[in-house]
Amino acid sequence: MSKIREVANAGLGRDDVLAFWFGESDQPTPPFIRQAAADALLEGRTFYTHNLGTAQLRGALSRYLTGLHGVEIGLDRLAVTSAGVNALMLAAQAVLSPSDRTVVVGPIWPNVAEIPKILGSRVEIVPLEPAQGRWRLDVDRLLDALTPDTRALFLNSPNNPTGWMLDADDRAAILERCRRNGTWLICDDVYERLTFDRPSAPSFLPMATPDDRVIGTNSFSKAWRMTGWRLGWMVVPPSLLESLGVLVEYNTSCAPDFVQAGAVAALEQGEATIAAIRGELAAARDQVLAGLRAIPGIEAPTPDGGFYAFFRVAGCTDSVDLAKALIREAGLGLAPGAAFGPEGEGWLRWCFAARPEKNAAGLQRLARHLG
Ligand SMILES: Cc1ncc(COP(=O)(O)O)c(C=O)c1O
Numbered sequence: 001m002s003k004i005r006e007v008a009n010a011g012l013g014r015d016d017v018l019a020f021w022f023g024e025s026d027q028p029t030p031p032f033i034r035q036a037a038a039d040a041l042l043e044g045r046t047f048y049t050h051n052l053g054t055a056q057l058r059g060a061l062s063r064y065l066t067g068l069h070g071v072e073i074g075l076d077r078l079a080v081t082s083a084g085v086n087a088l089m090l091a092a093q094a095v096l097s098p099s100d101r102t103v104v105v106g107p108i109w110p111n112v113a114e115i116p117k118i119l120g121s122r123v124e125i126v127p128l129e130p131a132q133g134r135w136r137l138d139v140d141r142l143l144d145a146l147t148p149d150t151r152a153l154f155l156n157s158p159n160n161p162t163g164w165m166l167d168a169d170d171r172a173a174i175l176e177r178c179r180r181n182g183t184w185l186i187c188d189d190v191y192e193r194l195t196f197d198r199p200s201a202p203s204f205l206p207m208a209t210p211d212d213r214v215i216g217t218n219s220f221s222k223a224w225r226m227t228g229w230r231l232g233w234m235v236v237p238p239s240l241l242e243s244l245g246v247l248v249e250y251n252t253s254c255a256p257d258f259v260q261a262g263a264v265a266a267l268e269q270g271e272a273t274i275a276a277i278r279g280e281l282a283a284a285r286d287q288v289l290a291g292l293r294a295i296p297g298i299e300a301p302t303p304d305g306g307f308y309a310f311f312r313v314a315g316c317t318d319s320v321d322l323a324k325a326l327i328r329e330a331g332l333g334l335a336p337g338a339a340f341g342p343e344g345e346g347w348l349r350w351c352f353a354a355r356p357e358k359n360a361a362g363l364q365r366l367a368r369h370l371g
Helices: 003-011 031-042 055-069 083-095 110-118 139-145 168-181 238-251 257-269 271-293 319-330 356-370
Strands: 078-081 101-106 122-127 129-131 134-136 150-156 184-188 214-219 232-235 308-313 347-351
Touching: 003 319, 031 257, 055 078, 055 257, 078 083, 078 238, 083 110, 083 150, 083 184, 083 214, 083 232, 083 238, 101 110, 101 139, 110 122, 110 150, 122 139, 139 168, 150 168, 168 184, 257 271, 271 308, 271 356, 319 347, 319 356
Parallel strands: 101 122, 101 150, 150 184, 184 214
Antiparallel strands: 078 232, 129 134, 214 232, 308 347
């Protein structure tokens, strides 16, 4: 069971708890996106669609991704999915067989490591490390873990929970090793637009050829505030697309038509919104980091992307216990670090995609409790 859910279930429904445990904004989806979906719904767009998504949405995705990455991402590589988590499951189902070896960079959002396990894969975690106030990846350690029998590498950058972002200069060595070993590189890019000092995070898509074993999984949830819509996409090699359509058929068959209409508006009119969201997140990051660092015993490395602060509490050896005590005694809902793998034990995660007043009130509660 996800330990984020375990903790949240202990506090859900309590009005006195300020919750920062889930990875979503406290604001609803922007009105122009909701309007586009509402119009489509009223027009009667309530039928099944193509397994790979509507022609309008796939066309809009192709234009958006080609513009973002500066390389042509054609319709022969694009599939619409029922959000990012479904894209991860489809990617795993497409490439993994029982007992295959999978490498995951962690700490990591639990689903990324659990999905390969459900399919019988053996998962090894290569840990990120906090150093000089930031998170870093020991690339040599990752390359050593990418043995010839490694079937897939799951890489999430910017990373949930740490906010670590892959250095552009590290991409070539990782891609080269995956090519040499025939390893599938599955890039979970759901936070790629939530960066603080650049329009998007370094991506493998511009440097990989279409036929490389590289799969991008992505989502409308985070950058457009559409978590409840359950819509995402995948970029795959053309040779995989037909089988992927078959897998979609047996998973969800398709995403809802009116939901996809909302996503077309998000892609075509959403850049100003993303810019505004990024500005708000940068301010929230500064606010929450400053507040956390002012509390004695807290170590809070700076995230380079995403919307989480992942911080260590001195003396904490059971983060689930601490998270439950914070709910009970302080009215504060945070995710326990242990949810993100053993490397996360002793840490807590705060989703700072919240209004400044809410972040401030939460910081006060934490300071009072730990004090
Ligand atoms: C790293 C990562 N990948 C994928 C997802 C999937 O999000 P969704 O299924 O809402 O698209 C999340 C959500 O928190 C995430 O943190």
